[in-house]
Amino acid sequence: MYQKTIIFLTILLTSLRSCSSSYPFDPKYYHSISPNAYYETSHLHGHITHNRHMKDRHAHAPRSSDRAFNVNSFGAKANGNDDSQAFMKAWEAACSSEGTVYIVVPENRAYTLKSVKFSGPCKSSLIVFKIYGKIEAWKNPSDYRERRFWIVFQTVDNLRVEGGGRIDGNGKIWWPKSCKINPELPCQEAPTAVTFVECNNLMVRNIRLENAQQMHMRVQNCENVKALNLMVTSPGDSPNTDGIHVTGTRNILIQDSIIRTGDDCISIVSGSENVRATGITCGPGHGISIGSLGAHNSEAYVSNVVVSKATLIGTTNGVRIKTWQGGHGMAKNIIFQDILMKNVTNPIIINQNYCDQTKACPEQKSAVQVSNVLYKNIHGTSSRPEAIKFECSKSIPCQGISLQNVELVDQITKQDVSKATCSNVKLKSSGRLSSLCT
Numbered sequence: 154m155y156q157k158t159i160i161f162l163t164i165l166l167t168s169l170r171s172c173s174s175s176y177p178f179d180p181k182y183y184h185s186i187s188p189n190a191y192y193e194t195s196h197l198h199g200h201i202t203h204n205r206h207m208k209d210r211h212a213h214a215p216r217s218s219d220r221a222f223n224v225n226s227f228g229a230k231a232n233g234n235d236d237s238q239a240f241m242k243a244w245e246a247a248c249s250s251e252g253t254v255y256i257v258v259p260e261n262r263a264y265t266l267k268s269v270k271f272s273g274p275c276k277s278s279l280i281v282f283k284i285y286g287k288i289e290a291w292k293n294p295s296d297y298r299e300r301r302f303w304i305v306f307q308t309v310d311n312l313r314v315e316g317g318g319r320i321d322g323n324g325k326i327w328w329p330k331s332c333k334i335n336p337e338l339p340c341q342e343a344p345t346a347v348t349f350v351e352c353n354n355l356m357v358r359n360i361r362l363e364n365a366q367q368m369h370m371r372v373q374n375c376e377n378v379k380a381l382n383l384m385v386t387s388p389g390d391s392p393n394t395d396g397i398h399v400t401g402t403r404n405i406l407i408q409d410s411i412i413r414t415g416d417d418c419i420s421i422v423s424g425s426e427n428v429r430a431t432g433i434t435c436g437p438g439h440g441i442s443i444g445s446l447g448a449h450n451s452e453a454y455v456s457n458v459v460v461s462k463a464t465l466i467g468t469t470n471g472v473r474i475k476t477w478q479g480g481h482g483m484a485k486n487i488i489f490q491d492i493l494m495k496n497v498t499n500p501i502i503i504n505q506n507y508c509d510q511t512k513a514c515p516e517q518k519s520a521v522q523v524s525n526v527l528y529k530n531i532h533g534t535s536s537r538p539e540a541i542k543f544e545c546s547k548s549i550p551c552q553g554i555s556l557q558n559v560e561l562v563d564q565i566t567k568q569d570v571s572k573a574t575c576s577n578v579k580l581k582s583s584g585r586l587s588s589l590c591t
Contacts, residue, residue, distance in 0.1 A: 240269060264288050266290065271304075280313070284314065286318050303345065305347075305349075307351060323366070324364040324387060357370070357379070370397050373402065387414045405425075408431050423455060432463075434464045439469050442473045455483075458487045462492075484522070484523050504544045541590075543590070559584075
């Protein structure tokens with residue numbers, strides 16, 4: 154049964170082409186991005202890279218039959234005042250037009266928006282939202298109509314968001330008010346910078362997301378999604394600033410992106426399946442996480458996840474699965490492979506007793522089942538002796554956990570890390586291993 158599952162997961166690596174369209178899953182196609190080169194070019198030109206920006210200007214270039222709606226034509230001033238209404242008017246004009254339409258945010262200008270919702274369904278067959286310049290968040294939190302969201306795209310099919318520009322959440326206005334920064338303050342919601350809800354056939358590419366109020370990008374209840382060549386950044390101590398959060402979404406490819414935040418670089422939660430993340434550089438942050446799942450005794454399901462060709466640098470976790478006691482459901486058919494760890498605190502971790510409360514969570518028998526997880530070709534350095542930790546449920550142990558060619562050494566001594574702790578797990582191992590369970 155276990156071998157059949159691994160064969161199925163191997164087939165999944167190629168079968169996800171339905172998600173990636175013209176982006177084939179060829180190992181030669183995926184590669185690590187040089188963070189230094191990315192930052193230098195970004196600093197010089199204000200875009201992800203000059204070459205990518207120029208290339209993007211011609212991607213989906215308007216034809217004579219297409220219509221383009223420049224936000225300036227609808228009253229946007231880019232002078233520090235609220236341009237929300239101008240953006241909404243441009244959206245309404247584009248959404249009500251047939252064929253392929255473009256919304257253009259001009260370069261070398263910064264537009265300020267309060268909370269906005271770009272809603273569908275639209276008459277257009279394709280909407281291309283071209284962000285060449287900068288969109289920044291309104292600085293007064295009390296003026297937000299919706300505390301949980303800033304920019305929302307809802308029920309919009311066949312949407313492209315691209316252009317090489319920047320989306321800045323001005324999170325420094327919100328972070329000091331977080332109870333994680335100041336425990337004496339009441340815990341309050343802060344907006345997710347960009348949210349996509351029920352958007353099918355979605356592509357987000359060549360965009361820089363920075364300084365989100367809370368999460369940078371949330372993909373919720375969508376299908377057939379590509380997130381390509383993104384730069385996601387916020388300070389390492391910024392609270393709850395997940396890079397890309399995936400919930401209830403099927404067939405999503407996250408590719409060739411750099412994510413540096415104060416929380417999970419990528420978080421994958423309940424209802425998500427057929428998720429592929431490849432060519433990701435992560436750090437600082439909390440690593441790449443599946444979960445948390447099963448909070449408040451809830452039901453949660455995640456399946457068919459592949460994380461490959463990732464580099465994690467100085468993160469608090471590497472690749473992590475976290476579930477609460479008391480939940481139910483399953484996280485299954487998961488592959489972590491071809492991953493490089495650099496000074497990571499917890500390189501490999503499964504925690505079925507996850508609890509982020511100040512006091513201990515009560516012990517409960519029910520749990521989200523974790524099964525059929527493969528860790529393959531994982532190398533690098535751990536900042537602590539315990540590089541691998543499998544803390545599984547007594548009542549519902551982890552099943553079908555496999556390690557193949559996992560070599561992690563101490564960051565300082567460069568010697569083999571000898572300590573791996575395992576509880577309530579059925580483990581299989583092969584190839585070169587630096588750690589065995591104690």
